[in-house]
Amino acid sequence: MAYRYNHILIRYGELSLKGKNRNNFIKALYDNVRKALKAFPTLEFEKQHDRMYIYLHDEDSKQVSDILAKVFGISSFSLAIKVEPDLDQIIDACYESLDLTTPKTFKVAARRSDKLFPYISDDINRRVATKILKNSDWKVDVHNPDVKIVVEVHQDAAYIMTDRIQGAGGYPVGVGGKAMVLLSGGIDSPVACYLMMKRGVHIECIHYASPPYTSQNAQEKVMELARLVSGYQGDVLVHVVPFTDLQLAIYQNADESYAITLMRRMMMRIATGLAKKRHAQAIATGESIGQVASQTLESMLAINDVTNMPIIRPVVCMDKVEIIDLSKKIGTYETSILPYEDCCTIFTPKNPVTKPRVDKCEKYEAKWDFDKMVQDCIDNTEDIWVHPVKVEEDLF
Numbered sequence: 204m205a206y207r208y209n210h211i212l213i214r215y216g217e218l219s220l221k222g223k224n225r226n227n228f229i230k231a232l233y234d235n236v237r238k239a240l241k242a243f244p245t246l247e248f249e250k251q252h253d254r255m256y257i258y259l260h261d262e263d264s265k266q267v268s269d270i271l272a273k274v275f276g277i278s279s280f281s282l283a284i285k286v287e288p289d290l291d292q293i294i295d296a297c298y299e300s301l302d303l304t305t306p307k308t309f310k311v312a313a314r315r316s317d318k319l320f321p322y323i324s325d326d327i328n329r330r331v332a333t334k335i336l337k338n339s340d341w342k343v344d345v346h347n348p349d350v351k352i353v354v355e356v357h358q359d360a361a362y363i364m365t366d367r368i369q370g371a372g373g374y375p376v377g378v379g380g381k382a383m384v385l386l387s388g389g390i391d392s393p394v395a396c397y398l399m400m401k402r403g404v405h406i407e408c409i410h411y412a413s414p415p416y417t418s419q420n421a422q423e424k425v426m427e428l429a430r431l432v433s434g435y436q437g438d439v440l441v442h443v444v445p446f447t448d449l450q451l452a453i454y455q456n457a458d459e460s461y462a463i464t465l466m467r468r469m470m471m472r473i474a475t476g477l478a479k480k481r482h483a484q485a486i487a488t489g490e491s492i493g494q495v496a497s498q499t500l501e502s503m504l505a506i507n508d509v510t511n512m513p514i515i516r517p518v519v520c521m522d523k524v525e526i527i528d529l530s531k532k533i534g535t536y537e538t539s540i541l542p543y544e545d546c547c548t549i550f551t552p553k554n555p556v557t558k559p560r561v562d563k564c565e566k567y568e569a570k571w572d573f574d575k576m577v578q579d580c581i582d583n584t585e586d587i588w589v590h591p592v593k594v595e596e597d598l599f
């Protein structure tokens with residue numbers, strides 16, 4: 204009988220800490236895994252209280268692994284061969300799963316959860332190793348092996364596994380509620396998206412566009428960033444807000460030095476309206492302390508003043524270098540540094556106020572009926588779904 208890797212064994216992450224919420228978390232993870240892999244309709248799934256299994260048929264295990272590596276709530280996973288809990292089958296499966304043509308070092312690491320299995324772990328290790336040593340040029344190295352063969356013997360089955368593949372960690376997306384993330388074309392806000400999702404928060408994105416001052420290219424760049432981060436959630440809804448009129452009104456009614464602060468306050472009002480409409484519990488941004496004048500604590504105070512929704516700033520205390528490293532890791536950096544203009548950068552004031560005062564903001568805002576313009580922005584927002592696979596090859 205020929206054996207091949209026909210299973211993926213998934214280990215849960217921080218889930219195990221969650222006491223009575225555990226079942227909800229496992230269910231959410233199970234749903235997220237199935238959703239992430241819906242391009243592979245022939246896969247079969249099974250959830251247990253401490254593990255999840257995927258049964259492969261002819262699917263490409265590398266493609267499946269690449270998708271799984273982005274699902275939050277998974278601490279690690281392994282390709283596995285499932286056999287009967289029978290020593291001969293275990294030995295044969297271990298042996299046949301290896302490509303023995305080039306000499307390598309190896310180690311067998313067996314574990315029994317079924318203590319009634321008639322062979323102890325050491326016995327299993329020795330028997331498997333003996334077969335490999337007798338039939339190849341491979342050598343044992345228990346400290347630093349090229350290949351680690353893991354055998355797990357349960358009551359109903361035994362699994363032979365490759366090394367662990369690191370999972371994305373965190374909590375399953377959705378168990379932490381929903382947030383609206385303000386997505387610009389910069390480096391930081393896609394990282395903020397990733398960090399929110401990693402905490403189990405389902406995200407929708409809001410992008411403020413100011414055509415004709417911002418171009419179609421700029422918007423496409425933001426869509427591409429949303430697509431890149433959507434791999435961690437399955438899909439993402441992007442709300443594109445027509446922001447031009449409101450932005451021009453700010454410049455007509457306020458001192459230039461207050462324009463950025465007022466713009467942010469308007470963004471927050473719109474985000475609050477959209478969050479309520481979409482039943483989200485928070486707003487998130489890519490701001491971090493002191494990167495630019497508008498990101499001082501005083502500025503955040505003035506911005507927060509217009510909403511009572513929590514504003515979460517996941518990168519608030521990170522260095523720029525740390526944020527860049529993370530954006531490279533999640534694959535958004537190269538897109539973020541493309542040179543298209545954002546609505547914040549087209550009207551950049553020469554001397555933006557670094558310590559804005561709320562009373563001054565209110566004085567400027569009292570000069571025109573911004574409420575109606577905010578409502579117009581909310582009403583005329585365009586909603587666009589993005590998926591991890593590009594449209595032309597979209598399998599969803």
Ligand SMILES: Nc1ncnc2c1ncn2[C@@H]1O[C@H](COP(=O)(O)OP(=O)(O)OP(=O)(O)O)[C@@H](O)[C@H]1O
Pocket residue numbers: 384385386387388389390391392393409410411412487488489490495497498545546547
């Ligand atoms: N046009 C926009 N649409 C949506 N959100 C925006 C927009 N411009 C700014 N923001 C939000 O405000 C935050 C701070 O914006 P700022 O202009 O200071 O930084 P940035 O360089 O544009 O972007 P980033 O912070 O993502 O690198 C962004 O992280 C983002 O959350």
